[in-house]
Amino acid sequence: MSTITRFAPSPTGRLHVGNIRTALHNWLLARKAGGRFLLRIDDTDAARSREEYVEAIRADLAWLGFAPDAEYRQSERLAKYKAAFEALKAAGRVYPAYETAQELELKRKIQLGRGLPPIYDRASLKLSEEERGAKEAEGIAPHWRFKLDHYEPIRWDDGVRGPQKFDAAQLSDPVIRRADGSWLYMLPSAVDDLDMGVTDVLRGEDHVSNTAVQIQMFTALIAAQYAAAQKPRFAHEALLVGKEGKLSKRLGSLGCDAFREQGYEPMAIVSLLGRLGTSQPVEAFADPAPLIDTFDLSTFGRAPAKFDEVELARLNAHIVHQLPFEAVKGFVPEDFTPEAWHAIRPNLEKASEVIEWWQVVTGPVPALDFSDEDRAYLREAAGKLEWSGTPWQNLTGALKQTTGRKGKELFLPLRRALTGMDHGPDMKELLPLIGEEEARARLERAAA
Ligand code: GLU
Numbered sequence: 001m002s003t004i005t006r007f008a009p010s011p012t013g014r015l016h017v018g019n020i021r022t023a024l025h026n027w028l029l030a031r032k033a034g035g036r037f038l039l040r041i042d043d044t045d046a047a048r049s050r051e052e053y054v055e056a057i058r059a060d061l062a063w064l065g066f067a068p069d070a071e072y073r074q075s076e077r078l079a080k081y082k083a084a085f086e087a088l089k090a091a092g093r094v095y096p097a098y099e100t101a102q103e104l105e106l107k108r109k110i111q112l113g114r115g116l117p118p119i120y121d122r123a124s125l126k127l128s129e130e131e132r133g134a135k136e137a138e139g140i141a142p143h144w145r146f147k148l149d150h151y152e153p154i155r156w157d158d159g160v161r162g163p164q165k166f167d168a169a170q171l172s173d174p175v176i177r178r179a180d181g182s183w184l185y186m187l188p189s190a191v192d193d194l195d196m197g198v199t200d201v202l203r204g205e206d207h208v209s210n211t212a213v214q215i216q217m218f219t220a221l222i223a224a225q226y227a228a229a230q231k232p233r234f235a236h237e238a239l240l241v242g243k244e245g246k247l248s249k250r251l252g253s254l255g256c257d258a259f260r261e262q263g264y265e266p267m268a269i270v271s272l273l274g275r276l277g278t279s280q281p282v283e284a285f286a287d288p289a290p291l292i293d294t295f296d297l298s299t300f301g302r303a304p305a306k307f308d309e310v311e312l313a314r315l316n317a318h319i320v321h322q323l324p325f326e327a328v329k330g331f332v333p334e335d336f337t338p339e340a341w342h343a344i345r346p347n348l349e350k351a352s353e354v355i356e357w358w359q360v361v362t363g364p365v366p367a368l369d370f371s372d373e374d375r376a377y378l379r380e381a382a383g384k385l386e387w388s389g390t391p392w393q394n395l396t397g398a399l400k401q402t403t404g405r406k407g408k409e410l411f412l413p414l415r416r417a418l419t420g421m422d423h424g425p426d427m428k429e430l431l432p433l434i435g436e437e438e439a440r441a442r443l444e445r446a447a448a
Contacts, residue, residue: 001230003035004199007061007068008189010042011053014255015060017307018204018240021273025237026202027066028274028288028295035199039068040192043075044183060256064266065288072196074188081183084191085176087224088146088217094176096142097124098135120145120172144177146187146217154212159202159235159297166212174213186210190217194227202297205236235297238277243308251307263350265323268316277305284318317349328354335362343429357425361433365420367445374413375447377403381414382443385436392431417446 005026009019030037039061043049054073061067074081088094099107108118125147127135135142154166176187193201201211211234218231242248259269267286274291275282278299285291325338328351332341336358344357359365370378380402386394400410415427418439424430431439 001197001199003030003033004038004197005030005035005202006038006040006193006196006198008040008042008192008203009057010045010048010185011050011057012045012048013053014056014253014257016252016255017273018251020060020064020256020269021240021276021305022203022237023061024064024066024270024273025295026200028292029200029202029297030069031288031292032295036069037066038196038198039071040196041071041073041075042185042189043073044078044081044185044188046075046182049075056257063256063260064270066270072192074183074192077188077192077195078183080195081188081191084187084221084226085144087226088187088220091220091224093147093220093224094144095125095147095173096132097145097175098127098132098140098142099124117170118172119170122173125173141179143175143179145173146176146213146220148173148213148216149220152216152219154215156211156215156234159200159233160237160300161205161208161235161302164208164212166209168212168216171209171213186213187217190214190221191226193232194218194221194229197229198232200235201232202235202237204239206239208236211236235300237300238302238304240276240307241304243306243310245304245306263352264312264316265319265351267319268312271315271319272307272312276307277301277303282311282315284315284322286319286322313349320348320351321346323351327351331355333358337433339429340433343425343433347425360419360421360424361430363434363438363442365418365442368416368420370413370417370446377405377413378417378443379447381417382440382447385440385443387436390428391436391439392428395431413446414443418442 007023007026009015027037041054085094107121111118148168148171150169152168154168156164158164174186176184178184215231221227240251242251268284270288270291271285272282279301280294280299323345325341328341332354340358340361344354347357348354381395381399384395384398385391386398396410400406415424416422418431418434
């Protein structure tokens with residue numbers, strides 16, 4: 001059976017680093033196995049779902065380079081959930097419940113006050129036919145709960161957490177359908193995973209208790225002959241936190257739009273998130289192939305993964321230093337050349353900074369102050385420009401001979417006069433780009 005994974009965001013906001021990481025890991029898991037990666041839009045919550053977010057999710061995945069092999073939308077599959085619901089109902093695994101939200105809250109408070117876990121007491125399950133009739137005669141429309149089997153042990157071997165065991169009696173029967181007929185997350189997700197042949201559910205550890213419930217749902221759906229498929233394997237990854245160890249608000253809103261705006265390369269994000277929280281070293285990869293080859297759930301740790309933007313910036317610089325000219329062709333001026341890219345590239349943290357450095361080549365550059373001594377030196381330099389072969393070596397070689405200067409004294413005034421800056425790309429490569437006439441003009445202006 002070939003591997004099928006899915007990423008199942010609710011389109012109620014933009015993707016943030018945490019979701020992006022989960023999506024990436026699902027994509028890597030599928031690619032490594034030569035399988036398929038699905039995008040499932042969990043949009044059963046019509047009031048909170050927005051089309052603009054669906055589009056943003058697609059665009060973000062495409063930008064990051066892990067576009068899905070197929071896309072599904074829960075809002076188009078409501079008939080399936082109804083069929084599954086009816087099958088579970090016929091099998092006695094679904095029951096109507098009549099408590100209001102306030103009643104449930106009160107029960108919770110009482111249980112907590114007595115030091116008991118706030119598990120739903122199944123009061124509605126215990127109602128007689130008559131009592132139920134009376135509720136409905138009063139005009140109370142029921143919501144629906146899935147009836148957990150308290151005698152069926154819940155176990156799975158988690159791809160990250162190892163063997164897991166839950167006692168169904170310690171869990172509440174989950175509400176799966178609201179009184180207005182709309183669906184909560186739990187059942188549609190299980191139905192979809194079966195229908196779409198999902199083999200591996202990889203998601204955040206905040207879903208562990210959902211998995212416990214869904215395992216019984218999968219079994220019940222298969223037993224009710226709703227589906228012939230097998231239930232998937234499960235893996236829950238530790239959550240992502242900021243470097244200070246907390247899930248900050250900033251991290252919760254940090255997504256592809258911010259990354260793009262700040263000029264990060266998609267591969268920097270992929271390189272970082274691919275291995276963050278695993279025992280494998282985070283490295284800057286120019287393409288995802290090595291991440292695919294080495295992807296291994298058994299290297300995932302249980303401790304929260306720490307996201308650090310400084311690390312992202314470092315990876316980004318490494319990736320920019322390897323980017324081919326083609327990658328920047330789209331946003332550089334027409335006269336910008338591959339030679340210019342090679343000269344400037346090692347100096348960049350973000351590819352977009354190339355524009356500022358190109359300005360240093362084309363000019364005008366800021367006029368800096370020089371001492372009298374340096375001005376004399378620069379005047380001499382203007383007369384010594386020799387454009388055959390390697391102009392920078394010619395110039396500095398000649399000046400060394402005639403002035404006896406060396407090191408910083410020899411190089412820095414030239415760099416400052418030629419670029420208006422104290423640091424920057426290798427002058428060997430930069431000077432030919434500036435050109436003879438312009439270089440002489442800059443040296444003469446500095447000497448004046
Ligand atoms: N829509 C759910 C979420 O965003 C999906 C969880 C899952 O089953 O992967 O949390």
